[in-house]
Amino acid sequence: MITVKDIFDYAVGLDLSRLAHSVYWAISNKLVQPNDDSEKLKMLQYEDEVINQLIESNMLGIGRIxxxxxxxxxxxxxxxxxxxxxxxxxxxxxxxxxxxxxxxxxxxxxxxxxxxxxxxxxxxxxxxxxxxxxxxxxxxxxxxxxxxxxxxxxx
Structure with a gap:
């Protein structure tokens, strides 16, 4: 099973900003847990406006290097x-x-x-x-x- 944490780590490691910030948003809003099956991420209704703000502020420091x-x-x-x-x-x-x-x-x-x-x-x-x-x-x-x-x- 690929976990939510696996997807998050993969996205951060490859500088996939939208994916990383979307998973971060889902975890921080307690819609998923890090050890959940990543398939749960497909079932969520994402708040694009909030995620776009996270991306713009680069909350996770992705793509800096x-x-x-x-x-x-x-x-x-x-x-x-x-x-x-x-x-x-x-x-x-x-x-x-x-x-x-x-x-x-x-x-x-x-x-x-x-x-x-x-x-x-x-x-x-x-x-x-x-x-x-x-x-x-x-x-x-x-x-x-x-x-x-x-x-x-x-x-």
Missing amino acids: KLFVIETQQKDWFAFHLAENALDANRLHSNLFRDQGGRITRADRLMIPIMAFAETGKEKNLYELKKSIVQYPAYVGHAKANEHVLYRMGV
Whole structure:
């Protein structure tokens, strides 16, 4: 059985704001309990206006940390950083690599594909990695264009 808590944890972990705030609303209004079967969530009449307010205030802090990709001075190499904004990502990159870097792109879509970590050989998506990081901004690694292998360069 998939519980309400499982759905909530999944939604928060993948930055699914509407789903996470909807489940939070249902739990906080005692319409479901965390250990209930998640099927109960389908039976509820949700108060969209209230949930929209929760989403707008970002009650759960979802989506605060984003993935930024920075072009490096090495042709076809990009640095991956998790940060609240591009300025923090760029500052960390400059401090770590003494490289001003090129274009900075917000690349949350790259959080989903499985990436191989060259040091360990393990594969995981960046959402899983994000859960284990305690302090931001954080350096994730470097990757060559169109490849799904991350290398930790000089850190």
